[in-house]
Amino acid sequence: MSDNETTDDATGSDEATGSDEPTFEAAEYADGTITYPPHTVSPNGAERVGTVDLRAYEGRVLTWTTSTATPPGVREPNTLAIVEFDMGEEYDGPAVRALGQIAEREDGSGETFDVEIGDHVEPVYADELREPGAGIREPESQEWDGFRFRPVE
């Protein structure tokens, strides 16, 4: 994973370097496993040793849905996918996946891309995925930016 680590300090609380855009940060642990989102320890209890930027890996749609009944501050409809990353042949830990919105088309239609199970997708950064404070969660308690996914031609 060394090509993709941003740091390997033991706290894992590192920041992206050499890029204006935030990284798609997953955690790497002493037992070699990787998780998104990062946790205090790995599924086997191993300590964190660094981070991995998931932008460097190919992702495929495991499944998707379009939700038409969305909570306050969330776009409607909201197409979501679970994306599984190909972490390479040497990686033998649990599957690395992320839940994310499907990105909107760039033709100004306001519609999201169509996706199907198995489609190859890539992350696209969004500075606000839902409106902070519109829902029940305290706006200061978490981040609201992150990554959507769009199909790779």
Added chain:
Amino acid sequence: MERVAIIGASMTPFGQRDAWVRELLAEAGAAALDDAGIDGDDLDHLYVSNMASGEFEGQTGVPNALAHDLAAQPAYTARIDQTSSSGGAGVYAAWQSVASGASDLTMLVGGEKMTHRTTAEATDVIASLTHPVEYKQGVTLPSFAGLTARLYLDEYDAPRESLGKVAVKNHANGVDNPHAQFRKEVDLDTVLDSPIVADPLRLYDFCPITDGSAALVFCPESVAEEYVPEGEYAVVSGIGGATDTHVVHERADPTTMGGVADSSDIAYEMAGIGPDDVDVAELHDMFTILEFLQSEDLGFFEKGEGWKAVEEGVTDRDGDLPINTSGGLKSKGHPLGASGVAQVYEIFEQVTGNAGPRQVEADTGLACNVGGFGNCVTTTILEGSQ
């Protein structure tokens, strides 16, 4: 460890109620005390299963409020919140209080008041259980159901219609439940033509938003007949609780509910039985897909075969393994903290022979209460006393 009996049970009508949470809890609590033939001040412990009374209506401290309303002081009280499985977790706490010898008489009351909120607001209160990386994407519990249903149908080559048949079956069962929110049959075309909520799932694949309450009274089995005659009480022969990952996409197989499998393993071992010994079951059909997943992970059917059992009528009221004779959350309604208690209420009615037109032949029944999207689960097994 004491064997624990249930000697009284009640539930309020589920649906859109004028009553607020404190009143709903008192209504079910008073009825259960009456059913067991005891007074509030006979109770050593009083538990309230409730997910979010503070968030829904700004009323906290509900166990103390209930104790006062039922004159149960100085009973020890506690609120049990485990999201949608608060009811099952309450059953566990109440069982534990008696099994350990800490209490000789415990009442559990589960309840939730939700319908004064819009669907969007109620959905957001429930979705607040998710991890920040899930919540910021606007995920809802129905979205998890849509994601999982698509994967299940694809992986096991199941027809979309099979999910609709869960709704048809449970609505048919709900017709005979006087406490159910919906007491009307629906046909498959109505389910399949209803508006999309989380593709491929539609409106009739989802439970409604509901107000309601349910209650159970527990004591040591050794003294149960001091309260009610033999046959009128049930024994908690097995109970288990377990958790799965908080982040849903981190599960090895998203179509498997590990918490269901783990909690039921514990419950089966305690009861000394296996899935084949269960005569009737109440499963957490908050979404139709959940009935397939639970029926498989409880060991009733092979993985990927749960949909076939519904297609073949095995889980109908007159089938080999009736599932959700109460109408399930689907037609009975889902007042979050009450649901797990109401599931055990239905099994109690079945194994004591008091289920009226819903009665099936049952000595042993199982209730599986699921919180989040399988995040935390309680499985309870009851046996009749005759």
